[in-house]
Amino acid sequence: MNNVLIIEDEAVTRMMYKSYVQKIAPEYDIFEASNILQGICLCFDRHPQLILLDMIMPTYSGKLIIDILEEGIKHKIISYKPKIIVISAIETVEELTSLTQRLLVSSVMPKPLPFDTLAEILTLHLKL
Amino acid sequence: MNKKKFRFLIVEDDEMIRLIHKDFLGELYPDSEIIEAENGAQGICHYFESHPHIILLDMMMPIMGGEAFLDILEEGHRSKILNKKPKIIVVTAIKDVKELMSIGKRFAVEAVISKPLVQNQLKSLLEDWIS
Numbered sequence: 001m002n003n004v005l006i007i008e009d010e011a012v013t014r015m016m017y018k019s020y021v022q023k024i025a026p027e028y029d030i031f032e033a034s035n036i037l038q039g040i041c042l043c044f045d046r047h048p049q050l051i052l053l054d055m056i057m058p059t060y061s062g063k064l065i066i067d068i069l070e071e072g073i074k075h076k077i078i079s080y081k082p083k084i085i086v087i088s089a090i091e092t093v094e095e096l097t098s099l100t101q102r103l104l105v106s107s108v109m110p111k112p113l114p115f116d117t118l119a120e121i122l123t124l125h126l127k128l
Numbered sequence: 129m130n131k132k133k134f135r136f137l138i139v140e141d142d143e144m145i146r147l148i149h150k151d152f153l154g155e156l157y158p159d160s161e162i163i164e165a166e167n168g169a170q171g172i173c174h175y176f177e178s179h180p181h182i183i184l185l186d187m188m189m190p191i192m193g194g195e196a197f198l199d200i201l202e203e204g205h206r207s208k209i210l211n212k213k214p215k216i217i218v219v220t221a222i223k224d225v226k227e228l229m230s231i232g233k234r235f236a237v238e239a240v241i242s243k244p245l246v247q248n249q250l251k252s253l254l255e256d257w258i259s
Binding site for chain 1: 167170172174177196199200203207
């Protein structure tokens with residue numbers, strides 16, 4: 001499915017990501033979630049090929065969706081594997097290392113996001 | 129609800145309890161499909177993949193507990209991403225009355241049963257729902 005899912009709690013930032021992805025990958029449908037719970041539901045409903053994931057959000061962090069998808073794949077409950085680009089203000093090397101070791105995490109990007117790098121990563125992962 | 133096309137999902141980390149639930153449901157409804165999950169994360173994956181009609185949900189589990197499971201379904205319905213409403217029976221060791229009452233008010237939760245599960249309680253609930 002040609003879907004991209006953006007999970008980000010700040011509306012302005014979400015809109016910015018959306019218009020950027022639309023510009024780079026106009027043939028993709030873009031779905032937006034303002035919290036991780038919506039993001040999980042949209043992920044299962046729309047099977048996005050790529051997820052832009054903010055890690056730090058209120059109530060539940062981005063870790064929850066990674067945990068769920070990894071558990072589903074590990075136990076062969078789900079068969080699709082979305083690529084996840086984590087966008088996060090990483091503070092320690094340990095944090096960065098533990099994220100990059102996760103099964104579905106394709107890239108970890110700093111926040112605020114350098115858009116030129118995002119363009120390269122989207123082009124690479126969406127095979128544009 | 130029709131007995132034959134019925135799907136149960138058991139979300140419980142204790143293998144022995146899961147087996148007891150499974151055997152009990154299997155005896156009551158031999159033509160039903162019974163899906164098992166060891167934690168809330170597996171449970172939510174099964175929920176979206178199989179859309180079970182009735183869910184037996186433990187609250188305290190590793191990786192992801194019952195609270196997050198209920199939060200996901202609640203938010204999915206609130207934001208109109210999900211349109212199906214399962215019947216959830218929470219089976220829990222929680223003893224605090226206030227906590228039990230607040231679980232009972234959650235979206236899709238039809239009953240809260242204390243552990244150890246009294247099978248007659250479960251049977252009478254199911255008989256009301258399944259023809």
